[in-house]
Amino acid sequence: MRYRIWYGIAAVLILAAAVFGLSKRNTYQDLAHSEDPYADVLVAELPEKIALTNCERMRTALPAAPLIMRVQVLEDLEYVFNDSKLKVRVEDVFSGTDCAVGDEIYLTGRFHLSFDEDQTTLECFFVNVPKVGEDYLVFVEERVVSYHDLLPVYRMFPDSIFAPIFHYADSQCTILPTDGLNTYVPYEMVRENEFFVMTERAFQALTDLKHEMLERYPIR
Numbered sequence: 192m193r194y195r196i197w198y199g200i201a202a203v204l205i206l207a208a209a210v211f212g213l214s215k216r217n218t219y220q221d222l223a224h225s226e227d228p229y230a231d232v233l234v235a236e237l238p239e240k241i242a243l244t245n246c247e248r249m250r251t252a253l254p255a256a257p258l259i260m261r262v263q264v265l266e267d268l269e270y271v272f273n274d275s276k277l278k279v280r281v282e283d284v285f286s287g288t289d290c291a292v293g294d295e296i297y298l299t300g301r302f303h304l305s306f307d308e309d310q311t312t313l314e315c316f317f318v319n320v321p322k323v324g325e326d327y328l329v330f331v332e333e334r335v336v337s338y339h340d341l342l343p344v345y346r347m348f349p350d351s352i353f354a355p356i357f358h359y360a361d362s363q364c365t366i367l368p369t370d371g372l373n374t375y376v377p378y379e380m381v382r383e384n385e386f387f388v389m390t391e392r393a394f395q396a397l398t399d400l401k402h403e404m405l406e407r408y409p410i411r
Contacts, residue, residue, distance in 0.1 A: 229320075233310055233375040234387050236367065237317040237353065242393035245352040246400045253355060256348045258287035258331035259408060261359070264321045265295065268302055275302045276344065277321060279329075285408045289334060290345075297337075298329060300346040301354040313378055317387045318354035319362075328408050330355035357401045358385050359410060364394045 253259075262279035269276050276297040281290050290296065302320060305312045313320070321327055330348040337344040348355040362385040367376040374389060381387055385401075388394045 228304075229313065229378050229382065231311065232304065232313045232378045234313045234315065234378045234381065235317065236369060236374045236376060236381075236387045236389045237393055237397075238371075238374065239388070239390040239393040241352055242388060242396050246396040249351055249355075249400060250403065252350055253330050253348065253404060254286075254407065256286070256330035256355070257333060258289055258345065259285040260287075260290060260329055260331065261285070261326055261408065261410065262296075262298070262329055263326050264323050267323055268320050270302075270304055273303055274299055275304075276340070277302070278342070279327075282326060283408075283411065287331070290343075295342055297340060297342050297344045298331070298347055298356075299335065299344055300332075300349060301356070312375060315387075316352065316354040318356060319382070319385050319387070321356060321358070326359045326410065328357045328359065328404055353386070353397065357404055359405060361385070361398070364388070364391075366391065366394065 260281050261283040263282050264277065264279050266278040269278070276299045278295065278297055281292055281294045281296065283292060284290055301318075302313075302315045305314050331345045332348045333346055335344050335346050362383060364384050364386060365381045366388060367380060369376060369389060376387075386394060386397045388397065
């Protein structure tokens, strides 16, 4: 008798969850089958003062990351729950022993999409989504436990206001005006940027830091 009661409660809970899911199905975003998943999203620009302070600090913090690598992006960023994973191949290892050239791994920890009733935002720590086929310098903290991924998963270095991944090529930078309180702008208008910043000085600070790191860890 007791088991029938528990089965009954479980059935009611499952039915309630199904009804709730059906009622909300129109709010779900099917990114996998969307022609352009970034068409209507917003992205935040980095304020100048924060950029300058953080870039100065990262000059010493980034080279101390446990694992520093050059990687090539193999697939588009895959969004999972409140995070994402980026499939890459290791092309060079500058620091650390946990990865070897030729390894295929996932990078995680710095990109996700946030949904609410009014808008969708790309939360990317002010660095654009890496492009398939391109080489990037990445600073990594550690390998994380994953029970469902066939490839090893590594978390990018977290101690920075911007994502610690730099493109080995330079890109243009479109800077859009904001009111200073809400710094979100349409992604469509800045989608060719590498960095999302509020001022030219902030862009220059990030670019200078990037070039310093690329000179320190060049393609060889």
